[in-house]
Amino acid sequence: DGGITQSPKYLFRKEGQNVTLSCEQNLNHDAMYWYRQDPGQGLRLIYYSQIVNDFQKGDIAEGYSVSREKKESFPLTVTSAQKNPTAFYLCASSYDRGSYNEQFFGPGTRLTVL
């Protein structure tokens, strides 16, 4: 089955540690996205990538880093520079052009920093 997988579903880390969230898709989508969701604030875009080996900052990129070495994978690293990393993180992917470029979402990773 085609889809987007995120792992793990729940993640706990100590303050000051970097942590990497996984996102994989087998939909052959060009573009991939990372969002952060906090209660009452909707979704905020962290980073996005429209093609392999290229990515752009979204609205809240500070304290995060990404890589796009393969079309299928777009891992997000939450660094110790992120002041308030506890949140629900959502990965999405889509075709980048044409009419059928709606975004498909993974199930999310809930990160808790202790």
Next chain:
Amino acid sequence: GNSVTQMEGPVTLSEEAFLTINCTYTATGYPSLFWYVQYPGEGLQLLLKATKADDKGSNKGFEATYRKETTSFHLEKGSVQVSDSAVYFCALRKETSGSRLTFGEGTQLTVNP
């Protein structure tokens, strides 16, 4: 810049009640408009979309009409069920921004039996 404004929640209804969740947008040109739904603990799923003025998107009994004159895309359902309890997000995509979306804040809907 682009923005999407949704009615404030939470919204609580009884089963079989009529649902309206308001969504208005600010954008130049002719954006595409979307409604996504998020069930508890899950990612978002596309519910419906409309790509041009006067288009009506529909799915699972939900409908929304793209109104250019009022810059709105209100979500409606004639008779809600308990299983419709979720968070609903309105979003837009500008024609010049590829597939990047701008989301509203989300509206929590709870349907009681």
